[in-house]
Amino acid sequence: MSERRIGEWIEIRTHENGHVAELVLDRPKAMNAVSTEMGRLIGRATAELAADRDVRVVVLTSTHERAFCVGADLKERNSFTDADLVRQRPHARACYTGVLELPVPTIAAVHGFALGGGYELALSCDVIVADRTAVVGLPEVSVGVIPGGGGTQLLPRRVGAARAAELIFSARRVEAAEARELGMVDLLVDEGRDRAEALALAARIAGNSPVGLRAAKRALRLGHGLDLRAGLEVEDAAWRSVAFSGDRAEGVAAFNEKRKPDWPGE
Numbered sequence: 001m002s003e004r005r006i007g008e009w010i011e012i013r014t015h016e017n018g019h020v021a022e023l024v025l026d027r028p029k030a031m032n033a034v035s036t037e038m039g040r041l042i043g044r045a046t047a048e049l050a051a052d053r054d055v056r057v058v059v060l061t062s063t064h065e066r067a068f069c070v071g072a073d074l075k076e077r078n079s080f081t082d083a084d085l086v087r088q089r090p091h092a093r094a095c096y097t098g099v100l101e102l103p104v105p106t107i108a109a110v111h112g113f114a115l116g117g118g119y120e121l122a123l124s125c126d127v128i129v130a131d132r133t134a135v136v137g138l139p140e141v142s143v144g145v146i147p148g149g150g151g152t153q154l155l156p157r158r159v160g161a162a163r164a165a166e167l168i169f170s171a172r173r174v175e176a177a178e179a180r181e182l183g184m185v186d187l188l189v190d191e192g193r194d195r196a197e198a199l200a201l202a203a204r205i206a207g208n209s210p211v212g213l214r215a216a217k218r219a220l221r222l223g224h225g226l227d228l229r230a231g232l233e234v235e236d237a238a239w240r241s242v243a244f245s246g247d248r249a250e251g252v253a254a255f256n257e258k259r260k261p262d263w264p265g266e
Contacts, residue, residue: 031064
């Protein structure tokens with residue numbers, strides 16, 4: 001495993017020969033609250049990961065024992081003028097869209113509090129692994145704003161429009177077991193196992209074709225919400241992007257030769 005810092009509060013660790021990247025939230029004194037600088041660092045880290053062709057999966061984790069991320073830094077926001085808030089907005093959006101638009105599969109490993117913008121970081125991932133201590137929710141209306149990191153758009157895609165409305169309007173916090181039942185998280189694991197299980201899943205995913213993984217994610221994301229005919233056209237375009245690739249040729253050859261593929265990644 002190799003490690004490198006991105007500023008003061010973000011670390012990137014690489015696993016599985018560099019094919020799994022762990023994006024670590026490490027602002028323990030603030031329970032990973034997303035300040036302006038924290039948002040900039042997440043945006044910078046995701047841009048670096050998006051450009052790294054060796055990376056096949058990204059896992060978003062936290063070093064804090066009791067929280068994944070508690071959302072926006074309200075202590076910082078309390079000092080903001082209206083002009084400060086306007087200036088911060090592009091950095092905040094870049095933070096969340098940086099995670100959302102990563103071209104490879106993404107997994108959030110959640111324990112403790114994942115609230116507001118913290119839960120929106122998890123929602124921006126493809127899969128959420130949560131342990132039994134997890135408490136998730138979008139409580140922004142309780143402080144006079146709305147979910148602004150994608151929550152009003154991403155949560156309905158998971159739980160349906162009416163359920164998302166109830167959760168957002170009530171600002172309630174949802175504990176792990178109910179969150180799993182509602183589809184707010186995907187995999188529920190034993191306490192303290194969220195990171196290990198997320199990394200194990202990432203390792204399994206990373207064994208597959210990097211070309212195939214990127215194309216499959218593209219098809220899933222672009223096709224969501226379209227009518228069936230339009231979605232099948234998105235899928236066909238993604239299929240054509242991989243059908244004549246080196247990975248496809250290697251995958252077929254490896255299957256027939258009963259060996260592990262050596263993916264060229266092109």
